[in-house]
Amino acid sequence: MAVVVVPVVADGPTLSILVGTAAVAIAALGLDVLVGRAGQLSLAHAALLGVGGFTAVNVGGRGGPWPLAVVAAVVVTAAVSTVAGLPSLRIRGLQVAVVTLALQVMAERFLFVRPDVTAGSLTLERPALLEADVPLYLFSVACVALVLLVRRRLGSTRTGRALLAVRDVEARAGAFGVEAGPTKLFAYTLSGAIVGLGGAVLATKATAFGTAIDPFRLLQSLLLVAIVVVGGAGSGSGIILASLFIHTLPQVVDALKRSGPLVSAVLLVVSIVAQPEGIGGVLRDIPRRLRRGREQRPSPRPRLVELAAASEAAADLRRVPRKLALQMPVRALLEAREVGVRYGGVLALDDLSLEVRRGEIVGLIGANGAGKSTFFNAVSGFAPVTGSIRYKGAELLNRPPVRRSTYGLARTFQDMGLVRAETVRENVLLAQTWLARYPGAAGILGLGGTMSQERELRRRAGLALELFGLEHLASERLGDLPYGTMRTVEIAAAVASGPDLLLLDEASAGLGPDESQALGERFLALRDELGLTLVVIEHHVPLIARVCDYCYCLESGRLIAEGSPAEVTSQASVIASFLGRAASQEAVL
Amino acid sequence: MIAQIITGLSSGAAYALVAIGVVLVYKCTRALSIAQGEIGAFGFLVGLRWADGGVPGFGWHLPRFGTLVVAVVVAALIGLVVERLVMRPLVQRPPLDGLIATLGVALVLALAELQIFGTAQQNAPPAVGEWRLRVLGATLVSSRVVAVVVAAAVAAALYVFFSRTKFGLAVLATTSDPTVARVLGVPVNQVYRFAWVASGALAGVAAALLGPAFGGIAPFDLTRFTLRALAGAVIGGLDSIWGAIAGSLIIGVVEAVVGSQVAAGGADTVAVLALVLVTLLLRPRGLFGATAAA
Known part of the structure; x- marks a missing residue:
């Protein structure tokens, strides 16, 4: 390099x-x-x-x-x-x-x-x-x-x-x-x-x-920015080449002596508009294009994996140092009571109470805008909340989001919350940030236990990727993968962080019927083999019916129905919420 | 002291013209632009060159008022070109890319100024004539008075524009969500063009007025306009035009008062910086800003 x-x-x-x-x-x-x-x-x-x-x-x-x-x-x-x-x-x-x-x-x-x-x-x-x-x-x-x-x-x-x-x-x-x-x-x-x-x-x-x-002086500060942009942010070799071009050439080549800085400035503008990855991007593309010409691209879809066969490896992922021990015998892993979320004039959640028991797969359904993702935001700490949310008996609401992820909560986002510019492996490692506790400087110098902690993180990342059939894509840039695969990576990353409770926001979005089926199997396997508790937001009713033990239906921030999937989906109010009043009346008849 | 405040307000009015342009571009495109100050300066220097050396090809020396007109027209044209060639392709990119692009534009213009006009400070008799006005103990030169009048007029015009005209509504729609606005038939590209042309023209006016008042503009004098106007826009809240005006006025006053009370050179710059930091730390969205700026 x-x-x-x-x-x-x-x-x-x-x-x-x-x-x-x-x-x-x-x-x-x-x-x-x-x-x-x-x-x-x-x-x-x-x-x-x-x-x-x-x-x-x-x-x-x-x-x-x-x-x-x-x-x-x-x-x-x-x-x-x-x-x-x-x-x-x-x-x-x-x-x-x-x-x-x-x-x-x-x-x-x-x-x-x-x-x-x-x-x-x-x-x-x-x-x-x-x-x-x-x-x-x-x-x-x-x-x-x-x-x-x-x-x-x-x-x-x-x-x-x-x-x-x-x-x-x-x-x-x-x-x-x-x-x-x-x-x-x-x-x-x-x-x-x-x-x-x-x-x-x-x-x-x-x-x-x-x-x-x-x-x-200021001119040099701006030229430094030009060097970084023309060289390509993040690319060491690109920046060095850009330095030679922008700094050395004008001093060595007479013709450029006066106009050197101006040429550099023009290069900066051209670069940011036309080639934002700079020289580094060009350098990266060349070997990639040469390689692609010769080999086949790996299939961008996850392999189908029998999770049951990998149960020991899977259990390994659950072994993490956990700070928050169970405070008292609680029947519910997650307990929300009279939770309200207000954004300015809009009441996104109104007096919501629900509970999630250990080992359950709980479904959260409702029309768009019902407040399902808002509830996830409330649990993970990204929304202003009134009421009470208890996790393993401990009150979550005073704790910042960073703390909550250490308690065993992991979630995915509706619009994919990972870093698209980085590789799959980097993203899965990123999701485990809370697991390694060393300071930055020690990490760079490789002091103390940092190298072994990093090795452990990589081992876990490898395990998680294998569990989801993604290990052949580990070095691919996340943003280059198809949408469905990106979402699967996000789930794998969440699992890699070793949670007890997994919140999945519309994991089946963008998946076809076969992949939805496979996703359902995966949910069950996550519960059976890894012992995770899941709360899933889904629109796909057959998936909910097949997989969930208990179901809550929201509308306009309020809970309108709860029970087993069969009970909930046959209630008139739920059908009305999804399909309109006429449809619900038909169903009743 | 009152005299300093009045003088400061007049400087602030000129900064406000540039700051309004910055906020206009920000509201329309979500990109913070560092280029306006230099665009205005370039227009002013071209006007000067044509006044002294005659318009190329015509040999006709511009009258004094002509420098103002040329400044406005040239700066507006530069804004048009920048929008079409540089900023339009960057619409979908993160705001940081837009910021870097305007940085590049400012750098190109400044260095081009050095090449074309040399390094000396350039000045001219004020475009609006040589008269003065005494207000509350302060003597304001003609340029400063006109700056205040123009700033007030622009503010009033923008108020009417945004609240009463169809195109003003289009601008507001584009501000809140360009994609949706485009789908609804709002001429989004025209809005972008308007933002850049208008901000360029305003910057040209500011440079033409303030240049003579400050004793001239040297190429690459980014500190004068760009920093003060940016500071004003940031303090006021990047998405509020009223904020830009208020912030710039405050900057102008603080700069004038500190500059007169404290002997050390550069103290006024320190004061401006301190004001920006304090405002942002206490109220990150600015005095009048509606949302937390990206």
């Missing part, structure tokens, strides 16, 4: 330019952690680069040893970036861009004009090892390689996956156990640390640093 070009044959000035490009590439890779992974646009990254550089110069120039200057640059820039990221906890993406723009401007007008910050008279002493051009260049390349490695490691940790959830499905990330706030801040910290390293590289290269602050 990493493309390392070593033109050691180049001469001194060219090598010096390349060192500068390496620093810019590092800054762009740091920005990409925010843009590509966390979905936050920062227009202040050139200022952060300046912070790193000036910190290194200040520490080194005042007598500190060079390694200390580098470390100081990394730490200080990480800290500044974290503080700059604090507003993102409260405000959304577009406004964050405005705030970072203001920060960049402030840094230029306020911070970088102070002589004690820019330290014009001080210089950072290069260590003897890096005096010559070639060793310095190799050092800068090593730094780039280190950053690429860190980014790779991030992708294999729970925090890296959590960032994707924050980027794409932020409002629902809590359902996976992802805490959006600390996760976002981590992205800012890591981004800052990487940019700080870039600043240290710049400071090591430059002889008279403090006099020129042009590399840290």
Whole structure:
């Protein structure tokens, strides 16, 4: 993946330019952690680069040893970036861009004009090892390689996956156990640390640093964004190539000297409109197209699996550390009492009381807009609720959504709540976020038990995919799969998180009659083999009739009927709700 | 102090013109645009060039008022082109892509300005003549007075537009759900075009008026317009035109008062930033915003 070009044959000035490009590439890779992974646009990254550089110069120039200057640059820039990221906890993406723009401007007008910050008279002493051009260049390349490695490691940790959830499905990330706030801040910290390293590289290269602050102005911040977009957010090799193109070429090719930035800006616009995945997207497509020409694409449908045959493996998925023990002997796993949900003037749920007993498959039916999904939202914590919802006897309503997923609740969403841009395996791993408890930094460094925890998560993910016949699709991008398969992946992901209670929202939507039949079998097997309790929202009445032990029918937020499926579906009020009054009268007759 | 406030209000009125454009684009397309300030500046600089050096091909030097007209027309044209080529293809994409695209547009325009007009600050006598008005102890130059009048007129016109005209209703429909609006027969593409052309024209007016008042516009002076107008729009609530006006006025006043009381350079920028942060932390949807901005 990493493309390392070593033109050691180049001469001194060219090598010096390349060192500068390496620093810019590092800054762009740091920005990409925010843009590509966390979905936050920062227009202040050139200022952060300046912070790193000036910190290194200040520490080194005042007598500190060079390694200390580098470390100081990394730490200080990480800290500044974290503080700059604090507003993102409260405000959304577009406004964050405005705030970072203001920060960049402030840094230029306020911070970088102070002589004690820019330290014009001080210089950072290069260590003897890096005096010559070639060793310095190799050092800068090593730094780039280190950053690429860190980014790779991030992708294999729970925090890296959590960032994707924050980027794409932020409002629902809590359902996976992802805490959006600390996760976002981590992205800012890591981004800052990487940019700080870039600043240290710049400071090591430059002889008279403090006099020129042009590399840290708004134009450079915007060019960094251009590099990330043209290179392709998330693609390390793409960004490096884009850095070479946007930063090196104008300095080396005379014709581009004046118009270089303008060409880059035009490239940015062209890129975002026509080729949003940038150079990285092109690089990814080439091997994929070559491969496809030769092999058959795997069938995008799940294999039919006999769940009974895999019961031991299935039981394995149920073994998870559970915090909430049963508080007292309760007959009902889930108990809702007088639950109400109001959105402004609309009463979505009105005085709803129902219970779900352990080992049941409960059906929730009703016309569109009856409040079924709203009830799921109430249980998982995404709706403003009055009343009481008890799970295993403990009251849920005071607990944030993130906590509730640790109690053994898992759900699927009506419009598919997974990250379509990522692979099936990544999504199933994402759903298990609450299971691994290590902090982001430890994950990147591979400290402590993090590697073994990751292995365990992957093992469970493999099991879950096998149970649903999806293991041959593990490396496929979720968004490329047919709708029905995507929904099955979502169920597999929910099961992988080891719940006791599974809430399935219209799992049969988009499935044909055969697949609906198979889905019904799966529901029964989930209950029989994995011991799960299910609540299913469904419109497909035969499925409900075959599978459910008990049924509740909602209309306009109120419960209008409950009982066994046969009882409920023959009641006049239920038929009227679905088919209209005339039909119900016919049925009665 | 009163004098500062009056002066600040007049600056705020000019920022409001740009901020209204930003909110208009946001309401129609859900995309936040950083490009308006630079679009206006480009129009103004073209007008200046044609006034000084004559219109290419005609050799006719524009009268002073002509710079205002050219600024408006050129900026509106740029808005039209941007909408058709850059923003229309991005309609289905997440808002972040739209933001990045407008960033690119602003960057292209700013760098083109550097190439075409050079780096020096460009100025001209105000397009609306050289008179002054004394209000409550403050002396306002002609441009500032006209800015206030134009801002008020635009606000009134928009009120009538949204509440009384059919096209205004179409804009509101597109705002709440473009897909449904399209299905119902609302000319959604025309609405997008209107948003960008109108916001471009407004930005051109703002640049032509405020440029002379501030002593000129340098290429790539994003801080002047873009940041203040964005701050005003964000504080007011991105989906409220009244909010944009109110927010911009507040920004103008704060900037003027802080700038006069505190000697340190850049202090007014710090004040603007602080105001944005405080408002967003206390009320993330802005002062007048209806929904939490995306």
